């Protein structure tokens with residue numbers, strides 16, 4: 276079955292490792308017969324800051340409430356054109372792949388700004404106008420898959436279970452759980468390349484081959500088993516006592 280995949284990427288330099296991976300993603304997916312949509316954030320000169328210019332028609336001109344204005348702009352069809360275009364791409368996509376370099380243990384500001392602006396009230400939160408009723412596994416983007424492809428300068432050991440940086444999957448929990456699973460998407464385990472500062476050509480080729488193999492399973496790989504808000508594990512949005520009784524923090528929200 277051919278699918279539609281949106282690639283969102285945040286790197287201005289065509290020869291960067293990030294962009295080399297983007298090229299491979301497009302080629303591999305197209306070879307598989309999939310339709311590829313792209314959001315080249317630097318190329319589009321994406322406006323990264325979420326501000327008053329996002330709301331040309333305000334409910335309240337005296338005080339800027341982002342949530343209120345976001346909901347109003349979304350429901351009244353008055354969002355900016357760039358935001359609407361990205362939401363349309365997301366709705367058309369069966370999977371979304373994000374390519375970015377790890378900057379200060381997170382995503383570059385331009386990509387965070389894409390999330391801030393595109394994930395509007397009514398679209399990615401406040402689904403059906405019902406506050407937090409539908410989220411973490413439910414929402415507008417349910418049924419779509421999401422995958423992060425991350426380039427990290429630090430060595431893999433420093434991101435291992437006891438490594439000084441902390442495990443990468445935990446560092447990226449705000450993205451996989453808080454931004455992707457929150458509006459309903461199934462987040463796949465993150466794909467990372469480590470030690471990017473000193474990779475030989477041979478290693479880069481190996482990493483690209485590993486990424487191509489990974490991409491082949493985009494639609495059948497098991498997602499990170501985050502617990503669903505409305506799946507019975509939570510009581511008033513707190514984990515029930517008998518669920519992951521020996522765990523606290525981030526890992527308790529993963530069912531494995």
Ligand SMILES: Cc1cc2nc3c(=O)[nH]c(=O)nc-3n(C[C@H](O)[C@H](O)[C@H](O)COP(=O)(O)O)c2cc1C
Pocket residue numbers: 286290291292293294376377378379380381426427428429430471472
């Ligand atoms: C602003 C900035 C912040 C960075 N923060 C991190 C970091 O938190 N962890 C890390 O491992 N590498 C970090 N790095 C190194 C980048 O991850 C590295 O430059 C990148 O993976 C190289 O890939 P590229 O060729 O696609 O740019 C940072 C680099 C920059 C410029």
